[in-house]
Amino acid sequence: GNSVTQMEGPVTLSEEAFLTINCTYTATGYPSLFWYVQYPGEGLQLLLKATKADDKGSNKGFEATYRKETTSFHLEKGSVQVSDSAVYFCALRPQSQNFVFGPGTRLSVLP
């Protein structure tokens, strides 16, 4: 079946530190991959996406590359800010099927 695994949280970093949140997946075919973010008190919103192998999604300084050979879609940011504190969800959508979400990783950035 289809599944997403994310690194356990919470992740606590100091401002301007480098961030990596690991995400690996299992899926049939060629799914599209997404990172969603949930800020405190708000709904889920799309952060970035990639729809085929070797695509790189990027937004707000965050990046993730679709690696089919390692079935991964790790999220990175070179310098985090306090305002990046949120819960991050990795998700996949196989062709014409429903989305599958990971359990989420809580990030706390300290000033």
Added chain:
Amino acid sequence: GAGVSQSPRYKVAKRGQDVALRCDPISGHVSLFWYQQALGQGPEFLTYFQNEAQLDKSGLPSDRFFAERPEGSVSTLKIQRTQQEDSAVYLCASSPQVDSSYEQYFGPGTRLTVT
């Protein structure tokens, strides 16, 4: 334009009561999804509509859960004889196309508490 809206935002039900949760998707969006999100977890798929057709209801946890989208726009998720384990945030999302490359847009959710 307007995003996905859900009502009510909060619902408290006594065990055994029936509840109805409403979702207004973005106008023109073909696909509509319902998810259940337990505290500290990722959203779990419940059901999926393409226009008015319910194409996948494999995630509905029991026959107490029922969803409809009769005119291909507004959707209602109904839970009969609520149980404490039904307490969760229920999320609705819509997507403009069926193609898997399209993102989905989430509503704010309805927090259901069953006492």
